[in-house]
Amino acid sequence: DTVQEEADWFAARALELEPYNAFVLGLCAHVQSTVNLAFVAGFEFAQRSIELCPSNPVAWVSLGFAESHLGRPASGIQHARKARRIAGSSPFRFHIDLLSCIVGVMSGDFDDARYFGDASHALAPNLRAPLRFLAALYFHDNNEGTAETLLDRLKLLEPGFSIDMLRDPSYPSESLRKSKLLSHVPGRQW
Secondary structure (H helix, E strand, O other), X not given: OHHHHHHHHHHHHHHHHOOOOHHHHHHHHHHHHHHOOOHHHHHHHHHHHHHHOOOXXXXXXXXXXXXXXXXXXXXXXXXXXXXXXXXXXXXXXXXXXXXXXXXXXXXXXXXXXXXXXXXXXXXXXXXXXXXXXXXXXXXXXXXXXXXXXXXXXXXXXXXXXXXXXXXXXXXXXXXXXXXXXXXXXXXXXX
């Protein structure tokens, strides 16, 4: 709750100071979609950002993320791919790759999702979120060895983690729970 309140406060303050700043709007889209799970708001902020600056990768990936959660997975994955092309080798590329992985999972494009997740993990090996998605993707591919190695890494980064936590509504993996991937992950079933 504290993280959400803080993110909302910073987004509102930035928007108050710079309402026509494309980067601020892109970050507001990101906060709305990923923190608040308010996908319509995320979509609207991303659209406004792109209108002001069509080369904003944060806005494009946020648009794709929102679209994939609003039932438009085909355009969502296209926008995520565009964000990755625009982002190039920027220092926040790992996060663009993570969100693209999630969009790939939501769109059912598991090959791209795995690639994007692997790229995010390579660029930010201590980031936990890609490990969650990658483990599920590798279980889906019947590559239990790699999936279990990723889960072991996640356990090191997140003491107390267990595989059943992926299914827990209070655990931060809403997109993973919405996808069909968890049916391939061993442990308690739905």
